[in-house]
Amino acid sequence: MQKGESVLIHSGSGGVGQAAINICLHAGCTVYTTVGTQEKRDFIKKQFPQLTDRNIGNSRDTSFEQLIMSETNGRGVDIVLNSLAEEKLQASVRCLAQGGRFLEIGKFDLDSNNRLGMKMFLKETSFHGVMLDKVFSSSPKIKKMLYDLVKEGISSGVVRPLNRTVFPSTEVEQAFRYMAAGKHTGKVLVQFRPEEERKVVIPALWLMQVHPRYFCNPNYTYIIAGGLGGFGLELADWLVLRGARKLVLSSHTGVRTGYQSFRVRVWRSYGATVVISLADITTKSGVRDLLSGANSLGQVDAIFNLAVVLRDRLLENQTEADFVTSAGPKSLATHHLDVLSRQMCPHLRHFVVFSSVSCGRGNAGQTNYGMNNSVMERICEARVRNGLPGLAVQWGAVGDVGLLAEKEEEQPDIQIGGTLLQKVSSCLEVLDGFMKEPYPVVASMVVAEKHVGNGGSDNLTACIANLMGMSNITKFPKICEQFMSKFFCEIILCA
Numbered sequence: 477m478q479k480g481e482s483v484l485i486h487s488g489s490g491g492v493g494q495a496a497i498n499i500c501l502h503a504g505c506t507v508y509t510t511v512g513t514q515e516k517r518d519f520i521k522k523q524f525p526q527l528t529d530r531n532i533g534n535s536r537d538t539s540f541e542q543l544i545m546s547e548t549n550g551r552g553v554d555i556v557l558n559s560l561a562e563e564k565l566q567a568s569v570r571c572l573a574q575g576g577r578f579l580e581i582g583k584f585d586l587d588s589n590n591r592l593g594m595k596m597f598l599k600e601t602s603f604h605g606v607m608l609d610k611v612f613s614s615s616p617k618i619k620k621m622l623y624d625l626v627k628e629g630i631s632s633g634v635v636r637p638l639n640r641t642v643f644p645s646t647e648v649e650q651a652f653r654y655m656a657a658g659k660h661t662g663k664v665l666v667q668f669r670p671e672e673e674r675k676v677v678i679p680a681l682w683l684m685q686v687h688p689r690y691f692c693n694p695n696y697t698y699i700i701a702g703g704l705g706g707f708g709l710e711l712a713d714w715l716v717l718r719g720a721r722k723l724v725l726s727s728h729t730g731v732r733t734g735y736q737s738f739r740v741r742v743w744r745s746y747g748a749t750v751v752i753s754l755a756d757i758t759t760k761s762g763v764r765d766l767l768s769g770a771n772s773l774g775q776v777d778a779i780f781n782l783a784v785v786l787r788d789r790l791l792e793n794q795t796e797a798d799f800v801t802s803a804g805p806k807s808l809a810t811h812h813l814d815v816l817s818r819q820m821c822p823h824l825r826h827f828v829v830f831s832s833v834s835c836g837r838g839n840a841g842q843t844n845y846g847m848n849n850s851v852m853e854r855i856c857e858a859r860v861r862n863g864l865p866g867l868a869v870q871w872g873a874v875g876d877v878g879l880l881a882e883k884e885e886e887q888p889d890i891q892i893g894g895t896l897l898q899k900v901s902s903c904l905e906v907l908d909g910f911m912k913e914p915y916p917v918v919a920s921m922v923v924a925e926k927h928v929g930n931g932g933s934d935n936l937t938a939c940i941a942n943l944m945g946m947s948n949i950t951k952f953p954k955i956c957e958q959f960m961s962k963f964f965c966e967i968i969l970c971a
């Protein structure tokens with residue numbers, strides 16, 4: 477930076493903006509800046525009397541480009557310190573003069589791998605990505621250089637304390653929300669300890685409640701069986717937002733809807749590799765293919781089984797084929813995933829299956845579904861006993877997406893197995909906690925108001941038949957009888 481050069485500093489009322497304006501003015505540069513509101517404009521003029529409205533543009537649109545061009549007679553500025561994104565970044569690039577330097581401190585366009593266009597370099601300009609967080613891992617020489625610069629700046633008055641808004645340590649969330657709203661000027665601070673009158677070398681131990689969050693490793697692979705289903709797409713999105721960049725979504729049909737392909741495109745735009753695996757997870761060889769494909773992307777960190785095929789019917793109408801079909805993606809797939817992941821995924825951190833309240837509490841017409849969920853839960857219990865990861869989540873009725881999404885439109889207060897719909901965003905929040913618990917089987921549901929009665933059955937046999945999903949007990953009197961005698965035997969034995 478040379479005396480006499482011109483500099484455009486975006487978001488001048490922020491902490492970085494104010495600090496940069498101070499330094500540039502002190503170096504004898506002409507400063508242009510941008511702000512988002514009238515209050516911030518007034519703040520800048522008060523803080524830096526050298527700056528007038530002719531030096532201050534708007535950071536919420538691209539009109540600053542016109543201001544710069546008219547104030548510099550079409551020449552542009554020598555340096556841009558940019559933190560604005562997308563079209564505002566492009567407009568800022570156009571503000572560069574011949575030989576100008578562009579310092580990018582915002583991460584949005586870099587992270588999104590957005591295009592820049594080569595034309596800017598015809599003016600012999602240069603573009604620099606500046607990652608302040610990298611300073612922490614830089615060489616001691618660079619750290620010493622920065623330290624000396626700040627020290628010199630403090631003694632010469634260039635580096636001055638910035639104005640700040642201070643939140644108490646109990647209001648960390650509010651502090652982040654305040655900053656995210658972009659209404660602040662200067663620094664937003666969280667005060668953990670009051671200023672000490674005398675310097676205390678070892679501060680007193682300070683305890684605070686924290687909520688650790690589940691994070692994914694971008695180098696590892698995350699498998700979701702049933703990943704293109706309603707809940708599966710939400711889970712995949714959640715994993716990507718938590719850092720996953722390698723996803724294998726297993727499906728027996730592949731991408732069928734525009735919505736599925738839209739979601740996959742969005743994750744790919746974040747830089748994620750998304751593989752749709754059509755391997756048949758109901759067979760051992762299919763699961764082997766799924767796991768070896770996933771391993772070829774990177775070490776498998778977590779396996780989620782959400783795959784389901786419903787064959788709901790009252791027991792008297794069920795066939796053997798219904799039981800076999802519904803067992804495929806749940807009992808069989810989970811069994812193969814368990815056995816093979818023990819050999820093929822030695823570093824697995826999570827093995828999660830989605831079970832249901834239909835298993836935990838029972839639901840008429842879902843005998844095979846309940847049974848298969850139960851098999852998956854027992855597999856998870858065995859895994860935990862063996863010191864391996866294993867988690868089965870019994871969900872109540874899930875809202876917004878998945879199996880019940882269509883029914884929800886017709887009947888928003890629908891009840892399944894005595895539960896009301898739990899929003900999928902709430903399910904994911906709960907899942908975050910479950911993933912850190914040591915228990916193999918957990919449940920999350922919104923329990924509906926309980927009704928007194930026996931479900932419309934007015935004698936014990938009818939009540940048991942109802943529990944077993946039989947509408948017509950006269951067809952199966954023997955089964956009910958046997959069930960009752962076994963039931964009472966067990967009660968007597970327990971007693």
Ligand SMILES: NC(=O)c1ccc[n+]([C@@H]2O[C@H](COP(=O)([O-])OP(=O)(O)OC[C@H]3O[C@@H](n4cnc5c(N)ncnc54)[C@H](OP(=O)(O)O)[C@@H]3O)[C@@H](O)[C@H]2O)c1
Binds near residue numbers: 706783785880
């Ligand atoms: N939604 C709820 O209210 C609720 C409540 C309790 C528990 N759960 C559990 O949560 C999980 C997800 O449910 P959901 O609502 O998202 O259901 P969903 O929308 O029907 O998704 C399940 C997906 O499983 C896939 N699938 C079936 N067989 C497969 C196979 N052999 N291989 C690979 N994928 C297979 C299907 O996708 P393809 O056609 O792409 O193969 C289907 O879209 C299920 O395990 C369910 O039991 C859901």
